[in-house]
Amino acid sequence: MTHRIVILGAGYAGLTAARRLGTLLKGSDAEIVLVNDRTDFVERLRLHQVVAGQDLPRYELADLLRGTGVRLQCARVETVDVHGRKVFADGEPIGYDSLVYALGSAGAPLPGDAHAWSAASPVAALRLRGRLARAAAGERVLVVGGGLTGLEVASEIAEARPDLLVALVTSGGLGHWLVPGVRTHLRRGFERLGVEVHEGVRVRELTEDGAVFTDATRFEADIAIGATGFTPNPIAADSGLEVNECGQIVVDPAMRSVSRPEVFAIGDAAWAMGPAGRPLRMSCSSGMPTGWLAAGHLAAEIAGRRPPIVQIRYFHQTVSLGRRDAVVQFVTADDRPKRGYLTGQAAARYKEALCRIAVWSFKHDLPTGR
Ligand SMILES: Cc1cc2nc3c(=O)[nH]c(=O)nc-3n(C[C@H](O)[C@H](O)[C@H](O)COP(=O)(O)OP(=O)(O)OC[C@H]3O[C@@H](n4cnc5c(N)ncnc54)[C@H](O)[C@@H]3O)c2cc1C
Structure with a gap:
């Protein structure tokens, strides 16, 4: 049967x-x-x-x-x-x-989610792309969340639109789980791209004109993007x-x-x-x-x-920092950072290759079980 x-x-x-x-x-x-x-x-x-x-x-x-x-x-x-x-x-x-x-x-919802934009699904990403295309120079973009996705979203927007003021808020330190060399590269990359970083603070609520942080700071933003998981x-x-x-x-x-x-x-x-x-x-x-x-x-x-x-098992965590820079943190089987890492163009090429191999494997039966 x-x-x-x-x-x-x-x-x-x-x-x-x-x-x-x-x-x-x-x-x-x-x-x-x-x-x-x-x-x-x-x-x-x-x-x-x-x-x-x-x-x-x-x-x-x-x-x-x-x-x-x-x-x-x-x-x-x-x-x-x-x-x-x-x-x-x-x-x-x-x-x-x-x-x-x-x-x-x-995308995981945030308090005040009606005011949030997102990159987590194709429909949400296209909506956000349309909003960013209409954004005038000097508008403020706030990315909420300092995980892998938040880091990629903030740096990609900052690179593509240097005329916008991009900020990122994260409850921990920037890339706090990564080894020191990777953290340093991440920080320099964000400085180069002009991304303002707010560390050790959460968003209590998103509002029509930005966000209220847990330390009661009011952060004005024209576009707030949820990336908290x-x-x-x-x-x-x-x-x-x-x-x-x-x-x-x-x-x-x-x-x-x-x-x-x-x-x-x-x-x-x-x-x-x-x-x-x-x-x-x-x-x-x-x-x-x-x-x-x-x-x-x-x-x-x-x-x-x-x-x-x-x-x-895991092998790496990869974060693109725009199109020409990235970090690759090699990890243990259970996803803990090892000493080894890549940064800069080598890391960007590594990340690009991973994305391509994923699609290539769908055409060629690559043993992706490893
Ligand atoms: C911006 C961004 C960057 C990321 N970068 C990385 C990275 O560098 N490395 C990494 O490992 N992960 C990364 N991720 C996470 C990764 O994309 C997800 O974990 C991964 O896509 C999960 O795969 P999945 O097959 O479970 O789900 P998905 O890839 O989300 O696939 C779900 C499928 O189900 C379909 N579907 C959903 N609902 C319905 C429905 N009701 N009816 C019919 N079909 C439906 C969708 O159309 C889709 O085809 C990133 C995610 C984002 C958003």
């Missing part, structure tokens, strides 16, 4: 899983359906470039799936009925035997699957839901433990290996083979 696998979401995680399942189950009677709300692959890693006005190449999912046997269905998922083993997308039911949930995440798509929590407090599906080491064995969750949607018992961080660095891992387990289960042994 045909085994129907439905994969929700064609981002880094879902597309990796879809292609891998297509390869591993070629010639079997499994049917693989990939449901996504758009027909192109979004390079989310580059959305700060979109914000800054750069045009990215368009990759059609149909091209990236050619020859895999995976059927693409363009529809917006609304709910998952885990008891009835059905997904509702554009109002229509899609039944499944196995489900791979990879609906990703959006990601929040998973709420469909998982609403479906009754076991989720953590932020709404990610709790999974076992095979990326299988701990509450429904026929459901796998991968990428930003999954709460998975990595090396040394530390949770995987929401990132492409976790998303592609988790897609690879889940596909291997599911295919082995269907084909009656032994599942693969894949150890998810």
Whole structure:
């Protein structure tokens, strides 16, 4: 009997899983359906470039799936009925035997979120790009959040629009988790780009004309951009699957839901433990290996083979500082900074290569499980 696998979401995680399942189950009677709300692959890693006005190449999912046997269905998922083993997308039911949930995440909300702009999704990034295109010289931009995404967004805008006054507010020190050489380079890069940095303070609330910090400072801004992290798509929590407090599906080491064995969750949607018992961080660095891992387990289960042994581990954290500068912090398997790092043009080329390899791997079956 045909085994129907439905994969929700064609981002880094879902597309990796879809292609891998297509390869591993070629010639079997499994049917693989990939449901996504758009027909192109979004390079989310580059959305700060979109914000800054750069045009990215368009990759059609149909091209990236050619020859895999995976059927693409363009529809917006609304709910998952885990008891009835059905997904509702554009109002229509899609039944499944196995489900791979990879609906990703959006930007985490801030108090006063109605006043926030975002670079976390393609729609939000295009809106922000339009607002920045209309911004007059001297307008003030505040980026809220000093994590990897906040650093990339602030520096990309500052480089593209030196006529704007760009500031970044972060609850810690600038790049506080990185080794001293990387922190120094980051600080010099921000100075060169003219980004004003406010450290050790949070935003209490965004307002119509800027932000109020936790130390009661009122910061005037024309455009406030939230970059304090990601929040998973709420469909998982609403479906009754076991989720953590932020709404990610709790999974076992095979990326299988701990509450429904026929459901796998991968990428930003999954709460998975990595090396040394530390949770995987929401990132492409976790998303592609988790897609690879889940596909291997599911295919082995269907084909009656032994599942693969894949150890998810980290290698680096990368932060672009505009188009010509970046930092690459090499990390241990469990994501702690090592002594080694790259800065400057070498780091920028390294980061660019990573973004290209991710897309290239969707065309060439690169073993992205490492
Ligand atoms: C500006 C920026 C820079 C980043 N830089 C880095 C970096 O340098 N390194 C790194 O590791 N990570 C980086 N990240 C994080 C990384 O992009 C995410 O962690 C990664 O995209 C998660 O992959 P995913 O497949 O889980 O989700 P996504 O890539 O978000 O894919 C989700 C897919 O689901 C689809 N979808 C969503 N909702 C629905 C629905 N209801 N119905 C149907 N389809 C739906 C979406 O269209 C999308 O195709 C960055 C993120 C941003 C925003």
